[in-house]
Amino acid sequence: MSTRASETFDPALLAVLSNRFDAIVREMTNTLLRSGRSAVLNMARDFSCTIVTGDNRLLAAAEGLPVHISGSHLQTAAMTELHPEYREGDAYLHNDPYLGNTHHADHTILAPVFVDGEHLFTAVAKAHQADAGNSLPTTYMPFTADIYEEGALSFPCVKVQSDYRDIEDVIRMCRRRIRVPDQWYGDYLATLGSARIAERRLKELAAKYGSEVLKAFVEEWFDYSERRMRHALSQMPSGRYIGSGTHDPIPAVPDGIPVKVIVEIDAEAERATIDLRDNIDCVPAGLNQSEATAINNVTTGLFNVLDPDIPHNAGTFRRIDVLLRANCVVGIPEHPTCCSMATTNVADRLINATQSAFAEIGDGWGLAEGGNGMGIGWGVVSGADWRRGGAPYVNQLIIGSNGGPAGPTCDGWLTWALPCAAGLLYRDSVEVDEQKYPIHVESLNIVTDGGGAGEHRGAPPARIVYGPKHDPMTVAYVADGRLNPPRGVRGGLDGHPSYAALLDLDTGVEQELPTLGQREVGPRERVVGIDAGGGGYGSPLRRDPASVLHDVVEGWVSRHAAEEIYGVRFTGSDSDDTLAVDAGATETARGSS
Template identity: 60%
Template sequence: MSGATSTMDPALLAVLANRFDAIVREMTNTLLRTGRSTVMSVARDFSCAIVTADDQLLSSAEALPVHVFGTHLQTAAMRRMHPDFAEGDAFLDNDPYIGNTHHADHTILVPVFIDGEHVFTAAAKAHQADTGNSIPSTYHPLAKDIYEEGALCFSMTQIQRDHTDIDDVIRMCRRRIRVPDQWYGDYLAMLGAARIAERRLKEAAARYGVDTLRQFVGEWLDYSERRMRAAIAKLPAATVEGEGAHDPFGPLTEGVPVKIKVTVDPAAETIEVDLRDNIDCVPAGINQSEACAINNAITGVLNVVGSGVPVNSGTFRRIGVQLRENCVVGIPLHPTCCSMATTNLADRIINITQHAFSELGDGYGLAQGGAVTGAGFSVVAGQDPRTGGGYINQLIVGTNGGPATPRTDGWVTYNAPCGAGLVYRDSIELNELKYPVMFRYLRIATDSGGAGRRRGAVSTTVEFGPREAPMTAAFNIDGHERPARGARGGGDGSVGVAYLIGTDGTRTRTEPMAQLELRPGERLYGEHGGGGGYGPPIEREPDRVLHDYLEGYISRAAAEDVYGVVFTGDPGDDTLAVDEEATRARRAAR
């Protein structure tokens, strides 16, 4: 920790901070424009970052929190496992036991040398369409261990030497990954992003001098720490506890309880999140990796107190995350399966942490965000009659509703807590062009957001199926029993559900975690989860309630019965308005 103020010219500090962010944004743009799979090139389920030579996250721009907050664990593993790495090297890592998130996230790490010395590491992490799992999905909720999961595990494996691919690794991927050309295209996109960062960092060093960059790193991280200290100092001293649970599925008939204790110490200007009082790892794919447990606890804190605070290791100095080994939300031991570490329990940790802060009083904390990785997030696979070849890809066409805050309504295109609204929703049209799938609709789900003074965002419903040939669809619904909770009197969001629609139109509810084979004419229908509301609904401004009704976010019945707002007139002829006198009377009666 450093309490010293900056000695660098503030203008130069700001210029360099934006220079590093610009490099990460260029990495991001490269991945978005050159990725082969739609999960990368459309949905943007990837993240880029720059880490210092001593393993401190320096810049991540718009990276997904679930991906990058623990990147220092990966760079530390790179230095530990390859102490003689050199310029021109690149490493492929997806090992959840040494610092990666889960097997589906391939990370390319490129050590950046300036004047012969390692100064930075460029990291590009991307969720893959396929990683060689034993089932055609990057998620395997029922896998008892990594052997049943079946994914290829690259434990900080060197993939380039002297800027040249190591063909042994490439061949291994081509043999085990279902659509190898798609994977190789995504690999080249990740590698290209990391190499662009390498070039840009060298250019920055040539422009400003490496000593100036080193000074910037120290002062920027110290500045970020001071900003976080100031934010924490404004909070009341308290220890709050939050509880929740993953819904039951498969062999886990009681679900998985989650307990979180948050200690706010404004005098010491620290926040500690303790996850140790939880059950041991379970024989299923939902265990957290160490990186994910850290990432998601920090995300829950920053969602509450991080507004305007730079996201880097300087800020993280003020947040302690307590974990234990062999804990379902802690540090897994090999061969524990962490196939779904970036979803499900990850979302529960974020939600419970940010919701716990609401116990500090009105104006603190957040409601919980919708977290249903349901039908709209399916991994679809099969044979494409148009090409005669196979395909596999994760859809991200649905979205869950964002949580309400003390000041704002939830974000409609939130996606899920672990994505923080930064994962884009797929283009239905592009998916139909690239894969043999047909969508009937994607719609807003009226009344799915939790009611409140500030309303939780609505979720979506989706219906789709194969065009001409059978197609598998795998999805993993948490939130089918325990929805996103409201805060300070706000209502809960909607639950998630999926139905198989037969060729005759019959609807059969599926298991929450399922892999279905859809035949031509059959369709999969899914409802996602709405966000929780914040504050009592009858405190919501009547004109906002009118707007919500006109937008289709709430029904007229909800406006009257839940929010206590009475309308007069007809929306069909633009005469609909709030009956202010009747509304005051209805609300007063409550």
């Protein structure tokens, strides 16, 4: 560990500059949120911004989605390798999963930032697209065997601006192939604007403090971050911890996709090694991880069980080794392997397997598994809006709600969304979705008894019902967790399984749908979906009876489950506000269990 910078760098200035870089990333984020055109950006915030050093080390990420950010340096490395003549005013469009990107739907703008002719930083803005030119109107293609069948436009770090001006050939390619060209171009401008805002602010920062101060700060900030990570790892019990899970079966993989994560903690050496090599080869489907997502997701699982205040940057990553192999479903994919869904499903399984592995240590360690996969409430809807002249529309809805995992000190978050987002995605406004697109949301409710029971309870999922207002609509969804729901740990119970169905409004009959699929929905039909609930942590018989009472009153837990699973007995009625815990009867009931 270097002590050079720490001996000379003012600690107060270190704090000021670390927060200043963070503030720049937050301004990038606000720019994209406020100016993005599609709902998936300007409501759901499915994008992330980072700052990377000129020599390709992740420096600042603020509130970027975990699945997006840790591989930013892989993308900037592709830029510096493929374009050695890059210069000020250039910008690059990069969505290639074989060169450090997540998946084709995440269009990333890379803008090198120069100070006095020196490339000091690269601004990185990554935004999920409502449509990426796939062969079907969805950015998630679970059933495609390779990228040719996937059909997405692929930009392996292609220059899209020179001297701050668009290269029109690239823009024309996108407008020709993407179903909603004006919406895409608006989102492109928002992403580009986010990167250019960072460029402007970084130049202002360099003008104020000087490039030499900023370079010294970078080294000290990385050293400080490494010290924090070393300390955290030194406090963990050394050992080898194994986490596992299985993605539900799909036609191309009828036995499902097993995932195995081996984590070795060496407290004395203050290192963590995460080995993913003991997994199956890539599968002929879109569920394979890209290199970036494989790394992002297991490091996310590790960070989830550490002090949340530890910075997430290249200094921290010095203490983590992630072992991958080529042609592995959770490793390094080889062209033309399809990674269309690299940011969810198997990605979520990786995070769950990593964080739950630490529960092997004992009480107080690890997390349960959180709700995973994107069900009906996360569907990509498309069609023609004949009320607006037959204009095509494509957008991903984010109005579902997976339940968060319980931990050793708290219940799961209701706002968890997905393991790969960890509460950082926003949920759509139903009213705005209904204004922008020809859909109608019939209902959205929390599922009673949906969270895995435990001393700390997993969060319940949501049940959603929606469909088209007038004309047929296509809904593509990629749920997981119907056969293999999120698991509890340390005696906690599993979360509610996912569910998808098609409701006939005339007959009232619900026809269950496959785990993943695409379905045309008519005006007299509705899709019905239940996301997966979070797993519980610890025995339900250890849960505070007052917390059980609260859950019953709120409708999150039924009185039947409170009595049968939690062993809590009550007096009074939940219909007239007289419900109360019978402490003596509860103690007796729990003692006999």
